[in-house]
């Protein structure tokens with residue numbers, strides 16, 4: 465069975481001039497949102513469920529979800545809200561759809577044998593290639609992306625979806641396709657594709 469996944473991140477819906485949630489692409493089975501939807505985790509989850517009432521949603525928190533809040537409180541409220549609204553919230557967890565697994569926890573799950581498709585979703589980028597070339601030598605790049613190259617090379621998940629860095633990427637490393645489709649602030653990213661989808665075997 466093939467599933468169609470619509471991917472975005474960094475929608476920043478509370479900011480002036482924000483585009484809002486991308487219109488649902490017809491035939492989409494699962495919407496994936498890789499964090500920084502807005503400030504307030506519970507609000508982010510409620511807003512995405514309101515925007516996409518009829519489809520599966522898998523999301524992870526960004527840094528903005530925790531702004532103006534206390535981390536553990538936000539997390540507990542967000543988890544409860546996600547359960548209530550049937551949103552798959554990845555924080556050291558995973559979501560499964562047939563033979564597709566989407567992981568928000570890393571090494572232990574990646575190490576588990578899985579006969580099917582594996583997608584990893586994180587808010588921050590997993591390699592330095594996720595950072596714009598002009599910023600790569602800046603110390604602040606450590607706040608944009610991690611160096612998880614070794615994890616990618618060892619486990620070769622089919623896809624790794626991330627956001628945070630307002631720099632779109634779509635490239636292949638070994639057997640892994642790495643994707644970031646951030647919306648960013650108003651008019652910031654010309655290359656943002658609101659209709660970005662992939663199809664995977666499930």
Ligand SMILES: [Fe+2]
Pocket residue numbers: 499500526527528587627628629
């Ligand atoms: Fe972010």
